[in-house]
Amino acid sequence: MKFLxxxxxxxxxxxxxxxxxxxxxxxxxxxxxxxxxxxxxxxxAWFREWKATAERVEALGRRSQAAGHTVxxxxxLLRASNYYRTxxxxxxxxxxxxxxxxxxxxxxxxxFLDAMALFDFGFERVAIPYEDTTLPGYLYLVDxxxxxxxxxxxxxxxxxxxxxxxxxxxxxxxxxxxxxxDGPGQGAALREQRLxxxxxxxxxxxxxVDFALxxxxxxxxxxxxxxxxxxxxxxxxAAAFEDRFAAVVVDDGIYDFHSAMAKVMPPFLAExxxxxxxxxxxxxxxxMMSTGTGLRWIMQNGMWNFGLDSPAALARxxxxxxxxxxxxxxxxxxxxxxxxxxxxxxxxPERAAAAMVNAKTTLVTLYEADGAGEHCHLGxxxxxxxxxxxxxxxxxxx
Numbered sequence: 001m002k003f004l005x006x007x008x009x010x011x012x013x014x015x016x017x018x019x020x021x022x023x024x025x026x027x028x029x030x031x032x033x034x035x036x037x038x039x040x041x042x043x044x045a046w047f048r049e050w051k052a053t054a055e056r057v058e059a060l061g062r063r064s065q066a067a068g069h070t071v072x073x074x075x076x077l078l079r080a081s082n083y084y085r086t087x088x089x090x091x092x093x094x095x096x097x098x099x100x101x102x103x104x105x106x107x108x109x110x111x112f113l114d115a116m117a118l119f120d121f122g123f124e125r126v127a128i129p130y131e132d133t134t135l136p137g138y139l140y141l142v143d144x145x146x147x148x149x150x151x152x153x154x155x156x157x158x159x160x161x162x163x164x165x166x167x168x169x170x171x172x173x174x175x176x177x178x179x180x181x182d183g184p185g186q187g188a189a190l191r192e193q194r195l196x197x198x199x200x201x202x203x204x205x206x207x208x209v210d211f212a213l214x215x216x217x218x219x220x221x222x223x224x225x226x227x228x229x230x231x232x233x234x235x236x237x238a239a240a241f242e243d244r245f246a247a248v249v250v251d252d253g254i255y256d257f258h259s260a261m262a263k264v265m266p267p268f269l270a271e272x273x274x275x276x277x278x279x280x281x282x283x284x285x286x287x288m289m290s291t292g293t294g295l296r297w298i299m300q301n302g303m304w305n306f307g308l309d310s311p312a313a314l315a316r317x318x319x320x321x322x323x324x325x326x327x328x329x330x331x332x333x334x335x336x337x338x339x340x341x342x343x344x345x346x347x348x349p350e351r352a353a354a355a356m357v358n359a360k361t362t363l364v365t366l367y368e369a370d371g372a373g374e375h376c377h378l379g380x381x382x383x384x385x386x387x388x389x390x391x392x393x394x395x396x397x398x
Contacts, residue, residue, distance in 0.1 A: 001341065001374055004035045008343065009294035010046070012374065017050075017086040019379040024075055025082040025165035030057065034083075041293050043090040050087030051104060054080045058111055065114070074118035077111045081161050084108035089157070090293075092300035105159075105191060112161040121172050128181055128211045130204065133195075136160060136188045137181035137208075140168040141217055148222035148246075148396045151208060152180035155229030157301060159187040166228060170385040174393070176224075179212055183234075185305040196307035199320040201234040202241035209244050222246050222396040226388070229376050232337075233257050233321055236352060240329035247395045249388055251376055253336035253349030253363075257321035260344045264288070264295055265315065278312040285311035327355035335391045337384065338365040340373035362391060 003015040018031040034053045038045045061076030085108045091101035116123040122141030127134035138160055150171050152163045163180035171178045182189040183204045185197030198204070205225065212218045224247040227235030232250035239248045262270065272281040289296040289311070302314045334356055338349035353363040364387050366372035372380035 001368065001371070001379065003379070004032070005038075005040060007041045007293050009297060010038070010041065012294075012343070012378070013086065013089055015374065015379045017082060019381055020082055020162075020165035022381050023165045023169035024078050026079055030079065030083070043293070046090055047087050047100075047104075050083055054083035054087055054104075054107070054111075057083060058107070061111070061115075065118075070118045074115045077115035077118075078164075081108045081112035081115065082165065084111065085159055085161060090297055092297060092304060095300075095304045102191065108159065108161055109188070112164070116164075126179075126211070128208055130207045133193060135181050135183060135204075135208070137179060137211075138163060138168075139215070139217075140164070140172055140178040140180070142172055142175055142177055144217055146217060146219040147175060147177050148224065148392075149177040149179060149212065149218040150249075150392075151205070151212065151223065151225045152178055153183070153205070153225060153227045153231040153235045154180075154186055155227070155231040155234070156185075156305070158182075158228060158231070166381070167226060167385075170381070170389065174389050176389075176392070177217055179208070179215075179218070181208055190305050194307075197305055199237070202238040205235065205238035206242050209242060213244075220244075224249060224392060224396060227251065230254070230257065232352075233323070236323055236330065236334070236356075237321075237326065239332055239334075240323070240326040243331065245332045247392060248330070248332050248334045248359075249337070249392070250334065250349075250352065251337045251384065251388070252339055252342060252345060253352035254345050255323050255327070255348050255351035255355060258315075258318040259348055260298075261315050261318050270315075273312050273315045278310060281312040281315075282310050285315075323352060323355055327352065328357050330356045330359045333360045333395050334362070335388065336361055336363045337377070337387065338363060339375055339377055340365060340367045342373075342375045344375050364391075 003011045005011040014035050018026050020026050034049050037049045057076050058080035061073050065073035084104050088101050088104040091098050124139040126137040126139050128137050152167050160182050168178040184195035189195045213220055225235045225245050226249045232252050233254035269284050289299055299311045306317050308314050336349050336353040353361045366377050372383045377384035
């Protein structure tokens with residue numbers, strides 16, 4: 001679905017920002033006026049214009065906050081948080097040394113936290129014990145009673161702040177608590193602790209479940225795990241080893257994460273990568289990255305959050321992220337979402353669902369004709385949430 005830009009990546013990320021308007025994360029007018037000021041493929045303009053919009057909207061929120069207008073303040077601050085997140089998205093050339101990117105990330109978090117403090121539902125920042133450190137998390141609570149709870153597991157570029165507009169707002173409205181977290185390779189766990197992705201995600205999710213079970217508000221027999229984007233692979237992998245989930249939702253399903261890389265590599269390049277001919281392979285990758293916004297971002301972001309120093313090394317690392325040989329260990333009920341026009345993982349949901357032979361799987365494809373055919377159904381989150389929570393109500397009850 002082309003949305004305001006011909007550049008596929010710019011189009012998708014603009015749709016992502018705009019689609020969260022359903023839960024207060026954007027105003028369409030903000031998105032339109034920002035997008036029209038950005039030339040196709042101009043990442044510097046993208047950062048400049050989205051940040052300017054975020055600052056303008058934050059100022060509106062601060063003015064309302066100072067005057068005691070709680071609803072107006074939280075609405076503006078929530079939008080500003082999403083716009084700061086969007087502004088920072090393509091700043092991946094040298095992320096460890098990019099002070100502007102870090103400042104923008106921090107402002108996305110600060111505006112979000114200030115917005116959350118003004119809502120009526122329960123909200124807590126939590127620290128989840130993990131190995132010799134902790135993972136940052138947010139706990140969204142309908143009330144203080146034990147309820148079915150959804151663990152939100154983000155993906156390749158998720159931040160904790162996105163969890164509210166991506167899932168928690170919809171869950172709270174239906175009576176579900178939500179526990180969201182940044183795992184290795186994600187958000188603050190990456191930026192502030194330099195924790196990078198690992199394929200054995202059960203080592204991450206099991207401590208999250210352990211933490212969840214310490215909370216009296218979380219019904220221990222009604223914990224669902226929801227995987228968003230790459231999280232669709234991560235939670236399926238974890239569910240093959242962690243048996244305390246009452247249900248699993250993958251949005252969208254991924255059997256082999258490497259498939260996204262395989263799509264963009266010509267055969268000779270794939271052969272060089274496998275042979276370890278990295279000098280030649282990296283030269284080709286760099287050429288390809290110079291002409292494609294989406295591929296450049298995928299590679300730069302991946303080298304950062306996987307902790308690797310070359311595109312060829314990243315392409316090889318993706319191979320470990322597969323359900324091959326373990327999908328049959330999943331026994332919890334699984335909802336596998338599919339998007340008709342998923343530009344990253346076409347046919348992967350069907351592969352994932354077919355491999356989960358010992359789980360009761362439900363595969364649901366959402367279509368372009370309904371406006372829901374993009375990856376993770378961005379632009380149609382109400383439709384996606386209808387499917388997710390109607391299914392969950394039948395499995396665990398809200």
